[in-house]
Amino acid sequence: MKNPILLIGNDINNISKGQSWKDLLNDIVNFCLPDGCIQLDDRKPFPLLYEEVFLTAIRQTRISETELKTFIARKVQVIAQNEVHEAIRDIAPAHILTTNYEFSLEGVSPSQHDSLINERVFSIFRRYKVGPTFYWHIHGDCLNPLSINLGFEHYGGQLQQMRNYVVSGTTYTSRQAPKQSLVQRVKNGETLRDDSWLDFFFTRDIHIFGLSLDFVETDLWWLLTYRARQKFQRNTIPVKNALYYYIPAEFVQSARFKIDMLTANDVKVIDIAAPDKQSYYQAVLKRIRSL
Template identity: 25%
Template sequence: MEQQIAFRYPLRGPGRGQILLIGNGLEYKSGQRSWEELVRDLTLPEKRGMGEAQHLPFPLRYELLSTPFQVPNPMERRDILQEERRLAKAMKKMVHTSNPLLEQLPELHMDHVFTTNYSYCLEHAFFPRRSFEKRGTRSKFRFDLREASEKEGKKREVQYRLHTGYWFPDPDRPQGTALWHIHGESSVPQGIILGHDRYGRLLARIVGCCQEIGKRAAGAEGELPFFSWPSLFLFGDVYILGFGFDECEFDLWWLLRRKQREHNGDGKVYFYDKPPFDPQRKTRHLLLEANGAEIRTAGADAATDYDDFYAAAIRDIGRTVEERRRPAEEDKA
């Protein structure tokens, strides 16, 4: 049974949505498998040892290594199903346990947490007594923000979860926290965003979400309802932690640029990274700054332990979120 909830925020000023975006960096302490291990699982036997594929962006490398040499054109349904079965088998190896870093996230009382991870490590941090590997648990906490008229006659979102997530009823904050798997989740292999084709199809839908909220935002005053995670990203404050923002994540790079050009909103983006910065990371920082992001180190330096860096970054995010909320909450009091 899906939760019937709504998210309403002003487009500008205090009270806008506070969003944490996390990546695989926060799951390493859970013993999570790396992207390279996932690629090895999905590589066909005849393509193992293709060292020349290493330079390719991850989504294209996946397409190359998971596609047979003699694939027909157009692909047969059988080939597509075999690829989906291999992906489902690989997803069963994902780790679904929390860790001390993830367990600090509920204390931030964020409005939303976006994750590019496929596992349920995040959910186990918020719901330590629940098993999100079970369908019944997922159904209990799932929400779908599509309006009733849009959902009528349609199936539950599977392949592209733009409007669907899990709602954590925060006892200290009635609004709760929404947890979003923006690139899919392991229990639904056909919804995993991994290859170049899937990234492209997702981006087309993100563009549609931004066009929808853009039309409603033009000339609007006060609060607006938000129905998708891309629209929340567009107008909220976004804090990025444990996510490298690799150049291949072109759906999020597009969304970051679109956010920078949104004149109806004033949400900020903060990217947390630990020194020292090699030339590649420095270049990425310049690209992030060119797209409106602020680089933060949370006071860390080259000698800072990674656990200490993450803990400091989480504290810094908490302070900033509190500052962003204070004026609006005082007005409502």
């Protein structure tokens, strides 16, 4: 496939040596609450754990959220590139959507954004251009710490902005931002201009990998569900594109519950067997090139 559209998560960074996600969680807790009064527990959904840490810290140490997110931005900026990042750039994607905050995928830190409007907190239009590729940081980026989407409150606000853009229409003051909803514009026969990463979920094929799609990702699960309802229930606009989700074959059995939900939401699941993580991602990219 020439110039594909990709949605990429944090797992590709796990090939790089250095700080893991668990290390980052420990660092966040220690930065906010050095007395160790918060216990990490896998049963706590991360957006709510973030709220627990921040709300406890704001009462005890008077820390501001700007301070906390600036600390997190500095931490993720040091994530090193690896061969998978380079291989992704080599296939020259037209667009890369990512939940990652840092710029390992770009290979460089962009000097300025290429977004339709300059967003301070949420990420409906957040776009950078490096080489031939547009990069969309859909959960914020480390150059704009307040945009980093971590807590339950931020997820709720992001979802509100997403639903406005797709369903009911936006309230942005900028003249450049479309006021009518995506659904209404498509229904009216308007040509979409790739203003937002949300456009692609209804119009273009997307290949998703390196993204666990945990159920705490309420914004993305809402988007998948709304798209499927639009296609099979409402039929207000035509939805003819395909979404592909790649998963290592070794995880298929343990992830059956998630695969069933993806399938119900019209996502095509592709399992790939490989001896290690790096080989797996090389195989994913080979498969995408061959389509």
